[in-house]
Amino acid sequence: MTKIQNQPQITDINAATASQENQNKSSQDSQSFDTDSFDSDNGVALGEVLSPYFRPDELTVVCGALDEDKIEALAKAGIEAVINFQPEDELTFDEKSAVQNAGMAYEALPIRGAEDLKQLNILALDGILRKYHGKKITMHCKSGNRVGAAAALRAGWLRGRKMDTAMARGRSHGLTGLEDEVYNRLLVPR
Numbered sequence: 599m600t601k602i603q604n605q606p607q608i609t610d611i612n613a614a615t616a617s618q619e620n621q622n623k624s625s626q627d628s629q630s631f632d633t634d635s636f637d638s639d640n641g642v643a644l645g646e647v648l649s650p651y652f653r654p655d656e657l658t659v660v661c662g663a664l665d666e667d668k669i670e671a672l673a674k675a676g677i678e679a680v681i682n683f684q685p686e687d688e689l690t691f692d693e694k695s696a697v698q699n700a701g702m703a704y705e706a707l708p709i710r711g712a713e714d715l716k717q718l719n720i721l722a723l724d725g726i727l728r729k730y731h732g733k734k735i736t737m738h739c740k741s742g743n744r745v746g747a748a749a750a751l752r753a754g755w756l757r758g759r760k761m762d763t764a765m766a767r768g769r770s771h772g773l774t775g776l777e778d779e780v781y782n783r784l785l786v787p788r
Contacts (some may be wrong), residue, residue, distance in 0.1 A: 647668055662742060679704070686711050691753075746770075765780070
């Protein structure tokens with residue numbers, strides 16, 4: 599590792615890894631989409647309505663928990679399907695009915711945390727994403743973290759992406775707190 603001027607040299611391997619990941623994330627952030635430029639959102643400023651808000655590509659929106667107003671905004675923006683990663687006991691209203699009444703398809707793939715990041719659930723996600731391929735979708739949990747974890751595992755396990763590419767895919771979808779868990783799971787071949 600090259601010593602950076604005016605900064606202490608990192609000797610702890612975990613600190614070195616975190617430092618490298620932060621540098622990688624900074625370079626990825628500069629390459630990310632300009633989320634204000636999506637003309638296909640029918641004039642709806644989703645970044646102002648949804649929090650947190652991630653836009654890994656033009657057809658994919660990742661966000662935190664929904665409510666009726668957010669569902670209405672998603673429908674106006676042309677979202678065709680909502681994929682909910684929250685278990686029923688985390689919801690505060692009948693999300694499925696609200697989404698369907700707004701004219702969007704609804705899929706539930708409850709992922710409570712690391713214990714649900716199993717290959718079977720990632721295969722289910724892959725099936726859902728294939729079903730809506732080419733459609734404008736929203737995936738959500740409370741913060742985007744579980745969505746990001748699932749996206750990273752799908753990229754690594756099912757799409758054969760290298761570790762750094764799979765992790766970057768997860769981060770673009772909201773991966774934060776489950777990053778170490780996902781990294782460790784990607785180390786094990788599937």
